[in-house]
Amino acid sequence: MAGPTDPRPQRALRLACGVACGTVLGFGLGLPLPFLTPVLVLLLLAMSNQPLTLRAGLSLALVAALTCGSGLLLSPLLRHSPFSGVLLVALGLFFSFRFALRGGNGLLSTLQVIGLTLITAAGTSSMALGQEVVIALIKAVLLTTLCVAIGHWLFPDPAGLPPAAKPAAMGQARSEWIALRAMLVVLPAWLLALIDPASYIPLVMKAASLGQQVCGTSARDAGRELLGSTLLGGALAIAFWALLSILPHLWLFFLLMLLFILLLARRLYQLVANRLSPGFWLNSAMTLIILLGQSVQDSALGKDVYSAFAIRMGLFVLVTLYACAAVYLIDRRVTMPSEEKPCS
Numbered sequence: 001m002a003g004p005t006d007p008r009p010q011r012a013l014r015l016a017c018g019v020a021c022g023t024v025l026g027f028g029l030g031l032p033l034p035f036l037t038p039v040l041v042l043l044l045l046a047m048s049n050q051p052l053t054l055r056a057g058l059s060l061a062l063v064a065a066l067t068c069g070s071g072l073l074l075s076p077l078l079r080h081s082p083f084s085g086v087l088l089v090a091l092g093l094f095f096s097f098r099f100a101l102r103g104g105n106g107l108l109s110t111l112q113v114i115g116l117t118l119i120t121a122a123g124t125s126s127m128a129l130g131q132e133v134v135i136a137l138i139k140a141v142l143l144t145t146l147c148v149a150i151g152h153w154l155f156p157d158p159a160g161l162p163p164a165a166k167p168a169a170m171g172q173a174r175s176e177w178i179a180l181r182a183m184l185v186v187l188p189a190w191l192l193a194l195i196d197p198a199s200y201i202p203l204v205m206k207a208a209s210l211g212q213q214v215c216g217t218s219a220r221d222a223g224r225e226l227l228g229s230t231l232l233g234g235a236l237a238i239a240f241w242a243l244l245s246i247l248p249h250l251w252l253f254f255l256l257m258l259l260f261i262l263l264l265a266r267r268l269y270q271l272v273a274n275r276l277s278p279g280f281w282l283n284s285a286m287t288l289i290i291l292l293g294q295s296v297q298d299s300a301l302g303k304d305v306y307s308a309f310a311i312r313m314g315l316f317v318l319v320t321l322y323a324c325a326a327v328y329l330i331d332r333r334v335t336m337p338s339e340e341k342p343c344s
Contacts, residue, residue: 007158016257016265020255021147021254023293034296039286039289041144042261049157061141071123072119078194094183097182122201181214185207202291206290209287213229213279229287236264240288240292253296295309
């Protein structure tokens, strides 16, 4: 039962409202990758309960530009020396995941992963496409800042709430093995995206999400956490699309997103008691947003939404099964180092 100073109800409402606002802005303004805005809002509000100032938002956009720009710099190397380029991207993914596990900023780590996968894949196919994706990402970051500000303005934390304790950094040896595991999860989907970036961008985003989720998942729980959240996200996307098909309108899109994310947020913040990790509900929400956003774009382009959804969902399940197998095999063959005392 939530008490009068319990911040969880406000945070659940803030998350749902922020993601719904991001959805309306991303699709209403016709951005090239409209689902990026609600995905980034989801990540930022779930990872941090602190409001973003204007200066912090602009700094975040600058960091995104620099991070993604580094992805564009790797694109010529991937075209002319593929083996060296793949090794550099793999190394960059490893250090990005390790940075977050060692106590670094989780959102910055996610932006680094996106820059190393999404941007390099697009830039390798066409530098113009890579630049378009970078511009879309920067616009999404700026809109994310606005949505986070709206969420905190409408649903602030209760007054007098003590600051949250900073999570302890993971030990060096353990963080390196888990970062390696996450890198191996993301890499195959990125290699597939090099063939046809325009078709596999949602798969890369899903793989990046799985990589983040793998960082907090053991081999014992991998099937339930990874595959379960993917299947739940797909089922919610089907139900969402069925309701949206009754009256295809932007404001109904907003209201349905508000409702569906609120249902997941209540479980993420344990307002509805459950034994699943926050990562399960976060990955379910991200899968819902990616699948639904791509289906809306398919519909706008006159494609067969149902066959495209079936193929995309099948790829999501395959990459999730691969992630489960990778976690299981690595944890079975390697004695995972016990948790060390965090470095001071």
